[in-house]
Structures are given as C-alpha cells and as structure tokens.
Amino acid sequence: MSTGRTTIIMALAASLGILSPALSAQETDWLELKEGYEGQKIRAKVQSIKLPELGGAGGQQVTVSIPKDELESTDKVHQVVVVGKRDGKEEPLSGTSYEWAEDYENDNYGLIIKLEKMENYPIRVYLKDDSPLPEHQ
Numbered sequence: 835m836s837t838g839r840t841t842i843i844m845a846l847a848a849s850l851g852i853l854s855p856a857l858s859a860q861e862t863d864w865l866e867l868k869e870g871y872e873g874q875k876i877r878a879k880v881q882s883i884k885l886p887e888l889g890g891a892g893g894q895q896v897t898v899s900i901p902k903d904e905l906e907s908t909d910k911v912h913q914v915v916v917v918g919k920r921d922g923k924e925e926p927l928s929g930t931s932y933e934w935a936e937d938y939e940n941d942n943y944g945l946i947i948k949l950e951k952m953e954n955y956p957i958r959v960y961l962k963d964d965s966p967l968p969e970h971q
Contacts, residue, residue, distance in 0.1 A: 867883060881899045881944070895946060
C-alpha cells in the first residue's frame with residue numbers, strides 16, 4: 835500500500851472518529867442552572883431545580899423539558915452525558931444520574947438529572963441514541 839493511500843485512509847478514519855459523536859447524539863445549548871432558562875438548540879428548558887434537604891448530601895435535581903418534536907423517542911436514548919463549563923473548560927460531570935419523567939407536559943419529555951454535587955455553572959446535555967453510523971459505499 836502506498837504512503838499516500840495510507841495517509842488518506844488514516845485521515846478518513848480520524849475524521850469519522852471525530853464526527854461519530856455528532857452523528858449519534860443530540861445536544862442542548864449551554865443551559866444556565868436557573869428555572870425558566872431556555873436554550874435555542876432543541877429548545878430544551880430548565881423547568882425546575884430541586885435543592886437537597888437541609889444538611890443532606892448531594893447536589894441538586896434539575897428537570898429539563900425537551901419538546902417531543904425535537905426528540906423522536908426516549909426509548910432510543912441509551913446514554914445521557916452531562917457536561918459542565920467552568921472557567922472556559924468543559925468537563926463531563928461525574929456521578930450524575932438521570933430518569934425520564936412519564937407524561938411530563940403537553941408535547942414535552944421531562945429529563946430529570948440528579949447531580950452529585952451542587953453546581954452553579956452552565957451544563958450541556960448530550961442525548962446519545964442507538965442509531966447505527968451510516969454505512970460507507
């Protein structure tokens with residue numbers, strides 16, 4: 835195999851690796867942790883923030899509504915990744931869990947995110963689905 839062909843194959847493989855998260859995930863805008871804050875991307879909205887009980891451990895519970903016309907079904911979402919942005923740096927928030935609220939609001943899904951620690955900086959939510967990557971021809 836020639837060096838030029840090997841370089842092209844490696845460049846294509848790297849491009850697919852970079853693009854694959856975008857092909858298999860939807861994402862919200864950066865959402866401020868303030869009730870009523872609405873992002874433009876997929877129109878996700880922070881509906882409520884529940885703080886832990888006084889003296890209780892753990893972080894807050896954030897409920898985000900997502901219009902049903904932006905997300906085909908919650909059944910296809912197999913992973914939710916929450917990323918925080920602090921001091922210009924993005925990092926996945928460890929210790930987060932989530933659940934979908936049944937019949938949250940008219941034409942909206944409710945995503946309940948439980949954060950391990952109290953946070954006050956913006957978050958972005960990635961909704962990874964189980965769609966296969968497009969086949970190459």
